[in-house]
Amino acid sequence: MRILFVADGRSPIAGNWLRHWIERGDEVHLVTTFPGERLPGLHSFTLLPVAFGGMGAGGTARPAAPAFGLRQRLRGMLRPLRYWIGPLSLPYYQRRFASLVEGINPDLVHALRIPFEGMLAEATPAGVPLLVSVWGNDLTLHAQGSPFMKAWTRRTLGRAQALIADAERDLRLGQAGGFSGPTLVVPGGGGIHLDEIQASRTRPQALPEAIPVGAALVVNPRGSRPGSLRNDSFFQAIPQVLERFPQAFFICPGMAGDADSERWVAGLGLAERTKLWPRLSQPQLWTLFHRSQVYVSPSLHDGTPNSLLEAMACGCFPVLGDVESMREWITTGVNGRLVDARRPQALAEAMIAALSDSDFRQRAAQENARLIASRAEYGRCMAQADALYQKMT
Numbered sequence: 001m002r003i004l005f006v007a008d009g010r011s012p013i014a015g016n017w018l019r020h021w022i023e024r025g026d027e028v029h030l031v032t033t034f035p036g037e038r039l040p041g042l043h044s045f046t047l048l049p050v051a052f053g054g055m056g057a058g059g060t061a062r063p064a065a066p067a068f069g070l071r072q073r074l075r076g077m078l079r080p081l082r083y084w085i086g087p088l089s090l091p092y093y094q095r096r097f098a099s100l101v102e103g104i105n106p107d108l109v110h111a112l113r114i115p116f117e118g119m120l121a122e123a124t125p126a127g128v129p130l131l132v133s134v135w136g137n138d139l140t141l142h143a144q145g146s147p148f149m150k151a152w153t154r155r156t157l158g159r160a161q162a163l164i165a166d167a168e169r170d171l172r173l174g175q176a177g178g179f180s181g182p183t184l185v186v187p188g189g190g191g192i193h194l195d196e197i198q199a200s201r202t203r204p205q206a207l208p209e210a211i212p213v214g215a216a217l218v219v220n221p222r223g224s225r226p227g228s229l230r231n232d233s234f235f236q237a238i239p240q241v242l243e244r245f246p247q248a249f250f251i252c253p254g255m256a257g258d259a260d261s262e263r264w265v266a267g268l269g270l271a272e273r274t275k276l277w278p279r280l281s282q283p284q285l286w287t288l289f290h291r292s293q294v295y296v297s298p299s300l301h302d303g304t305p306n307s308l309l310e311a312m313a314c315g316c317f318p319v320l321g322d323v324e325s326m327r328e329w330i331t332t333g334v335n336g337r338l339v340d341a342r343r344p345q346a347l348a349e350a351m352i353a354a355l356s357d358s359d360f361r362q363r364a365a366q367e368n369a370r371l372i373a374s375r376a377e378y379g380r381c382m383a384q385a386d387a388l389y390q391k392m393t
Helices: 012-024 068-104 114-121 147-159 168-176 194-202 231-244 259-267 282-291 306-313 344-356 358-375 378-392
Strands: 002-007 027-032 044-047 108-112 130-134 162-165 183-185 216-219 248-253 274-277 294-297 317-321 337-339
Touching: 002 012, 002 068, 002 114, 012 027, 012 108, 027 068, 068 114, 068 147, 108 114, 114 130, 114 147, 130 147, 130 168, 130 378, 162 168, 162 378, 168 183, 183 378, 194 282, 194 306, 216 282, 216 344, 231 248, 231 259, 231 344, 248 282, 259 274, 282 306, 294 306, 294 344, 306 317, 306 358, 317 344, 317 358, 337 344, 344 358
Parallel strands: 002 027, 002 108, 027 044, 108 130, 130 162, 162 183, 216 248, 216 294, 248 274, 294 317, 317 337
Antiparallel strands: none
């Protein structure tokens, strides 16, 4: 097939999806909304920086340098502005996009997110099928950012002929927003490479710092996401956990240089038992998950984080914000714990319960391994995606 993807080309999640079709031998084209490196094997690579892409206003990739704190504050200030002004850039870039589609003449256009990739792809000319992926906060957070965002989200859902989401919740919300057509639920990155994760057990990667021998490891790996994660609650919960488990050690990849995180660690006197690390490579993250007992994601808005699925595959016990998408994977007391992420006490109690009971963690790990193999394995998920592509073309 000749497939045109519209995505943030810097995103490892998008790259994971594109590589399947490239390696299979399809003719794959990419329109990226942010500058980035061209993935090997692409037939074409075009930058259309809709909604000020590349100006630090948003996106998936994050720097690991100390400047991250300043960049994150800038992004926090620009996000509301982007919700109001970003959609105004769409007509200009849509004209360029429509012309590009006519030149490529793809069998299918697939937008890997609604804002602003799906909104851009809404201009796909009639006769070319459009498939849109919904990511975690597309409908629960970003679509509510302004009347313009809501209107463009509805336009995108109305134009899409198929919808892929990583949570059943988003299919229901999409249908309420005007979508009708075939649907599929698979992880946002296309699935989990279980063979690579299992092989990583015997090939551990070097980590930024040594981990204390005998430490009970808790990992919060999703960086700083204002509006989506309550990391303030997480940091406030740590002293309560350390009272019960002085041997606990907390590692936060993606938070090195983040000013807010640094203030919490310093203000609560957590520096000896809490480390803010730079962003890790995928193999490094798997190494950390294999060595950790508990994975924490204090979510207020979310889909199904790929890091959660990877942590589950590595045997890490999930402690998560109690949002609807997480309930599709986790049953409290069976294979993880869901709590009110706004309450530090609730997070602390969940972490303490997990660290207190190794048998519970082992049972949860077995159930999570079964769930990942049956619902999130990459080959199985991409076969389902391929069937949907064939149905559309």
